[in-house]
Amino acid sequence: MRELIYIFISGIEYGIWRDELLSIKDNLSIHHLPLVDPYIAGISLINDRVMTLADISACIGLTPISRFNESHILLISEQQEIAGFAADGEIGNRDVTPDEIFSIPNYLQTPLIDTCVLHGPKPVPVINISKLYNLVLNSNYKPEEYKLQQSNIKQWDIPSVKNFRLIEICGKIFAFPQIGYEGKSPVPQEISSIALIPEFIKGIVFHNGDVFPLISLSKRMKLDEEDSAKLMLISDIEKKRFGFLIDSDKGLLDIDIVIRNLPPLVQWRWMRDTIINNGDIIPIIDPCALVSAGSNDEDELPLPQRYKPNFKFESKFGFEDVKVVEFSLLGVRYALPGMEVVDYIPFKPFQKIPNLQPIVLGIFEHEGELLPVLDLALCFGLHSRVTSLWQMILIENGDFRAIVITDKIYGEEQIPISLQRKLPIKLPHKVIYGCYLDMENNAVRLILNVEAMSVYFEETSVIEFFNSVSERIEYAMGLTLDYSNNKGQNIDSIDRQIKSEDISDNNNATVEYYHEIEDEVVELFEESITINEIIDEAEVDRFGAIVNKDTSSSDTISVEDDADDGEIAQADQGTQITEEHQHAKEATSGDITAIEEDADDGEIAQADQ
Numbered sequence: 001m002r003e004l005i006y007i008f009i010s011g012i013e014y015g016i017w018r019d020e021l022l023s024i025k026d027n028l029s030i031h032h033l034p035l036v037d038p039y040i041a042g043i044s045l046i047n048d049r050v051m052t053l054a055d056i057s058a059c060i061g062l063t064p065i066s067r068f069n070e071s072h073i074l075l076i077s078e079q080q081e082i083a084g085f086a087a088d089g090e091i092g093n094r095d096v097t098p099d100e101i102f103s104i105p106n107y108l109q110t111p112l113i114d115t116c117v118l119h120g121p122k123p124v125p126v127i128n129i130s131k132l133y134n135l136v137l138n139s140n141y142k143p144e145e146y147k148l149q150q151s152n153i154k155q156w157d158i159p160s161v162k163n164f165r166l167i168e169i170c171g172k173i174f175a176f177p178q179i180g181y182e183g184k185s186p187v188p189q190e191i192s193s194i195a196l197i198p199e200f201i202k203g204i205v206f207h208n209g210d211v212f213p214l215i216s217l218s219k220r221m222k223l224d225e226e227d228s229a230k231l232m233l234i235s236d237i238e239k240k241r242f243g244f245l246i247d248s249d250k251g252l253l254d255i256d257i258v259i260r261n262l263p264p265l266v267q268w269r270w271m272r273d274t275i276i277n278n279g280d281i282i283p284i285i286d287p288c289a290l291v292s293a294g295s296n297d298e299d300e301l302p303l304p305q306r307y308k309p310n311f312k313f314e315s316k317f318g319f320e321d322v323k324v325v326e327f328s329l330l331g332v333r334y335a336l337p338g339m340e341v342v343d344y345i346p347f348k349p350f351q352k353i354p355n356l357q358p359i360v361l362g363i364f365e366h367e368g369e370l371l372p373v374l375d376l377a378l379c380f381g382l383h384s385r386v387t388s389l390w391q392m393i394l395i396e397n398g399d400f401r402a403i404v405i406t407d408k409i410y411g412e413e414q415i416p417i418s419l420q421r422k423l424p425i426k427l428p429h430k431v432i433y434g435c436y437l438d439m440e441n442n443a444v445r446l447i448l449n450v451e452a453m454s455v456y457f458e459e460t461s462v463i464e465f466f467n468s469v470s471e472r473i474e475y476a477m478g479l480t481l482d483y484s485n486n487k488g489q490n491i492d493s494i495d496r497q498i499k500s501e502d503i504s505d506n507n508n509a510t511v512e513y514y515h516e517i518e519d520e521v522v523e524l525f526e527e528s529i530t531i532n533e534i535i536d537e538a539e540v541d542r543f544g545a546i547v548n549k550d551t552s553s554s555d556t557i558s559v560e561d562d563a564d565d566g567e568i569a570q571a572d573q574g575t576q577i578t579e580e581h582q583h584a585k586e587a588t589s590g591d592i593t594a595i596e597e598d599a600d601d602g603e604i605a606q607a608d609q
Helices: 129-136 287-292 312-317 376-380 452-457 460-478 490-502 505-528 576-585 593-598 603-608
Strands: 001-007 012-017 021-026 040-046 049-055 072-074 082-087 090-096 101-103 115-119 120-125 164-169 174-177 181-186 201-207 210-216 231-237 240-246 248-252 258-260 273-277 278-283 322-329 333-335 339-347 361-368 371-372 392-398 400-406 408-415 432-438 443-448 537-539 546-548
Touching: 012 115, 021 040, 021 181, 040 072, 040 082, 082 129, 120 201, 164 240, 174 278, 201 231, 201 240, 201 278, 210 287, 231 248, 231 287, 240 287, 322 376, 322 400, 322 443, 361 400, 371 452, 376 452, 376 460, 392 408, 392 452, 400 452
Parallel strands: 012 120, 049 082, 210 240, 333 443, 371 400
Antiparallel strands: 001 012, 001 090, 021 072, 040 049, 072 082, 101 115, 115 120, 164 174, 164 248, 181 231, 201 210, 231 240, 258 273, 273 278, 322 333, 322 408, 339 392, 361 371, 392 400, 432 443, 537 546
């Protein structure tokens, strides 16, 4: 028999072998020290000596002990710089027989915790205190997170499995392979947690003479914060038992089944296939892959590596006339490459599955193929609320195939090369092919790369880019209006005229003012956008200021508001633009400050538009 000390650390019960301790001191005060390593509890007066103590709770990755409670001292050495550990939880002891000692499942073993002891029906993890003490003596010590140990499990061939059980988790139905199924039981009352294990692992349980891990499928699949599980399904994987928490067991699926692969965009190592049953899509959980996957899915194949898109449209855009399909995202018109649009489909219901990226609404069966359903509006900070009046567009780019939902399809347009523009800003991953000038509706249309938007959606650079586009799309539209009185001058031609003039040094401020205006436009679309309807019969005087000859005939800038397009109207800014640029002319006589005063609160930037 061997004496075991039971101690509660941050509310979790652990064991420590008594023969690995020099002594135990109770109810001693700890004097906490500033600017020491976080695992150091402080100093205490023990046997008339001041000794440094480590915080056992912090050392195993839990919340540090309270500074206001008296502590138990687990003394290990009086000779070393650190004498032992401080702990402030309940403490007790009892003798343990060899048949009460079990190995921690390999899946959760670490050098510090590799055995457990039964305390009634509960398996209590035992800390290897000697090893922990030697690690703490190293000044660089810090607790290490669990690295799950089942990485070499032989994977099951799910499509070849003949029998599946239907299980319910958080109100959703899944298929679970019958291979290795050993039974089910109510969820055990006593579950022992262990520090630093992934959240989806509830802990270890003792059942039918064995200790094994208990896995919450709802947390693993991010279905629900609260477990409503009532049953434990037990499965043998490579001669090791695992428990899986489920809500209910619907029994064996006793019909001929059709198994299909999920689209790569929504696959996980532990969920790659589905069963199609009477039109229902039932995802298959692969328990073997689930327990061998990394705790944070860090070993999943990155999304961009799951597809091989072609670059046909990118190679043609800007070099020849192209076809696009215009469609609406919540009232704003965008375009898709015509060569990537396969079909238009009337709206049909789709099905949600776990762990989808935000841009993926669910999966949809079309002519025997499962396709991801995408809400591209999310890229622009919006969220589609679909109705039966919406439509679906089937997209194909290389081996990437997906469904895009839209509130309206406008149809195909031929875009001549003269209207095609590339964006001068650096695009993350070519999520937008470019843009073109819609002369009929006085607007700029962005051509979206659906494949890149899907696989890079969650990257920070892509999110920031689309946020910027969303904020400035209205501004871009305002800069591209065309009307009959415009003399065709653009920023580039104005700039050349400025550079050709003899500009004196004392008028540099006026030139800088103009270049601020120029830079704002160039930042968006460089030479791609013609500046129309900004001023009537505009010219550049010898000082580089933009001047309107006939201030009495100022025109109003407006973006035609098409109810179908949902484009934003801008009006009544022409007069203000004329006035601001007139001030710029007057400022060339020496009073440049007047520009700043008259254009307070950013009105210069607004006048530019």
